[in-house]
Amino acid sequence: MHGEEGNRLGLKLPYGASLFVREENSCYLELFDLIETRIKRLAVSSFDxxxxxxxxxHVEELVLVDEEALEFFYNSTENSEFYVEKVSFGNKLNPKSETFLRLIERVHEGETAAPRKIKNLVLGRNSFFGFLEKTRRISQRKIHVEEVVVTQNGKGTGPETSTRIVVSKKISITGNARVLLFIELGPELNHLDIDELQRQCRSPRIVLRSTS
Known part of the structure; x- marks a missing residue:
């Protein structure tokens, strides 16, 4: 798709622009010169x-929409020539897949080629508790994200694990309130008092309503 020097006569993106690239529209990339550019948000779906x-x-936020995009990015991180500040995981991904977990490990271990932070983590389709079980192998036991979206139905109490998800900016939970037992809030969210909810979650005699 690109030569050694790329399309140096192509259009330069103004700062603040976002791109959504998938296989079907990738041909239009030939119109742009993306070398030495700062991209605010780059979403990739089924595309290498x-x-x-x-x-x-410099990509401020890379959104991996589906499994194919995740695989392509993960396999290229060692040889990539661009810098990703934050990565977001879309709702079409499987949070229990090996590639998903390995990329999260790379971020938290501070590998040079990996993104620096996780911006958005979506754990839908009742995948939250299963994800926690799989992430026991992360040595820090804390997964730092800016935003998390969780959909976890049922009345399960969750796995026996010390792993916690630390959220710094935004949290959305639909379904099982016991998800809160595995959440810690960063300084920007410490005005939200979830201690009482967590206490209720630990009591087997209290019936919790679903929360969102």
Whole structure:
């Protein structure tokens, strides 16, 4: 899709622009010069991101929409020539897949080629408790994210694990309130008092209503 130097006569993106790239519209990338560019938000679906010439480009947020995009990005991180500040995981991903978990490990271990932070983590389709079980292998036992969206139905109490998800900016929970037992709030959210809810979650004699 790109030559050695890319399309140096192409259009330059103004700062603040966002891109959504999938296989069907990837041909239009030929119109742009993306080398040494700062992209605010780049969402990728079923597309190999290495097909884009992003040499010396800074991506503030990379959104991996589906499994194919995740696989392509994960397999290219060691040889990538662009910098990703934050990564977001879309709702079409399987949070218990090996590639998903390995990328989260890379972020938290501070690998040079990995994104620096996780911006948005979506755990839908009753995947929250299963995700926690799988992430026991992360040595820090805390997964730091800016935003988390959880949909967990049923009355399960969750796994026996010390792993916690630390949320710094935004939280949305639908369904089982016991999800809160595995959540910690960062300084920007410490005005939200969830201690009483967590206490109720630990009591087997209290029936909890679903929360959102």
């Amino acid at each position: 991101i290495t097909q884009m010439n992003l040499k010396n480009t």
